Amino acid sequence: MSTKLESSLETDVSASGDTAVVRPRPTWWVKLIAFAACLLTLWHIGASFLWIAPYSALREIPTQEVLAGYMLPMFGQSWSVFAPEPINGDYHFNVRAVIEKDGEQVETGWVSATDVELSMIRYNLFPPRAGIQSSEVASGQMNAYNKLNADQQAVVGLDFAKDDGEEWMVRSFEKLEGDNPSTEAYMAEEHLSTAYATQVAYAIWGADAVVKVQYRVSRQNVVPYEDRNDPSAQRPDPTFSTTGWRLPIEEEGQSRENFADTFRAQFERIQP
Numbered sequence: 001m002s003t004k005l006e007s008s009l010e011t012d013v014s015a016s017g018d019t020a021v022v023r024p025r026p027t028w029w030v031k032l033i034a035f036a037a038c039l040l041t042l043w044h045i046g047a048s049f050l051w052i053a054p055y056s057a058l059r060e061i062p063t064q065e066v067l068a069g070y071m072l073p074m075f076g077q078s079w080s081v082f083a084p085e086p087i088n089g090d091y092h093f094n095v096r097a098v099i100e101k102d103g104e105q106v107e108t109g110w111v112s113a114t115d116v117e118l119s120m121i122r123y124n125l126f127p128p129r130a131g132i133q134s135s136e137v138a139s140g141q142m143n144a145y146n147k148l149n150a151d152q153q154a155v156v157g158l159d160f161a162k163d164d165g166e167e168w169m170v171r172s173f174e175k176l177e178g179d180n181p182s183t184e185a186y187m188a189e190e191h192l193s194t195a196y197a198t199q200v201a202y203a204i205w206g207a208d209a210v211v212k213v214q215y216r217v218s219r220q221n222v223v224p225y226e227d228r229n230d231p232s233a234q235r236p237d238p239t240f241s242t243t244g245w246r247l248p249i250e251e252e253g254q255s256r257e258n259f260a261d262t263f264r265a266q267f268e269r270i271q272p
Contacts, residue, residue, distance in 0.1 A: 044075075052077055089221040091138035092238075093193075096216075097201040098245070099209040110216065113200045114138065116263060119270045130262055137196045138217045144189040145217070145241040147182035156190070159244035161212040166191065191249065193217070198248040203260035204267060213248055217241045 026034075050059050051071045059067060071077075092114045098105050113134040121127030145153065155172045162168065166187065173183045197215035220238035227233040250256070 047071060048075065048077075051075075089219050091135050091142065092218045092220075093134035093138040093196070094216040094218070095197045095200045095204075095213060097205055097213045098211045099205045100211060101209065105211055108205060111200065111204060111267070113196075113263075116267045116270065120266055134196065134200075137193055138219075141189045141193045142217045142219055142241050144182065144186040148186055151176050152183060152186075153242070156186070157242040157244055159246075161245040161247050163247065165247055190243075193243075194246045195249045195251055195254075197246070198250060199254070199256060199259045200263065201248070202256050203263040207256055210248055212245045214245045215243060217243075 047062070047067055047070055050062070051067055092112055094110045094112050094114075096108050096110045098107050100106075117131045117134050121131035124131075145156065148156065152173060155169060155176070158169075158172070160166070160169050169190070170183075170187060193215055194213065197213045198210075201210045201213045218238040218240045221236045223230075223233045223235055
């Protein structure tokens with residue numbers, strides 16, 4: 001019995017030989033957990049390096065799809081906060097709706113979804129991911145919008161509040177002279193933006209009341225760097241992507257209840 005006990009313990013004797021510290025050996029499952037944690041850490045560091053580094057053939061070892069699936073949306077990052085092109089402006093996503101009220105259709109005022117979300121992370125040591133969703137949606141939509149030509153941007157500004165509104169928009173793009181592959185990329189951002197605006201409208205005015213929605217994306221640059229010490233310097237006027245009215249869109253698997261519980265509570269909290 002004593003032999004087994006002694007074999008399961010490690011004895012460390014001090015240099016003087018006077019004292020001994022007996023430490024139990026880690027069990028097999030502790031070693032297994034530690035080994036798995038080391039592997040996970042190595043994978044995370046390697047994936048993060050491949051994600052933020054310039055594109056190379058190394059990215060194809062785990063494949064781009066595997067990297068994107070792991071890094072997004074929780075670990076997405078880029079070098080955009082550093083030189084030579086740091087972030088120099090703010091995006092805002094605003095929503096309004098036409099709702100049924102007392103048997104009539106009423107147009108609401110604009111609500112800044114971005115202000116609601118930013119209030120979740122301001123002065124918060126543990127900011128939720130929900131605090132930056134509208135900014136990311138707005139950035140993607142405006143970047144795609146700016147790649148359209150003037151005629152295509154005019155199409156985006158039309159109302160497509162019909163059951164096949166997106167198909168009508170695509171056909172309207174196709175009728176224009178010239179071929180611009182950016183329209184396909186824009187339609188993906190258009191769909192995402194409308195779906196997000198739908199959730200905001202449902203959260204504020206109720207899903208049963210909302211008839212159609214409209215979103216407005218704006219970007220406002222910061223004070224130019226060379227004018228940073230000028231006390232009278234003001235930020236440039238914001239630029240907008242003009243869009244028309246759309247029918248509400250919901251994606252499969254979305255939970256309007258969960259979105260509304262989080263968004264509406266914060267919206268009501270910041271109201272004057």
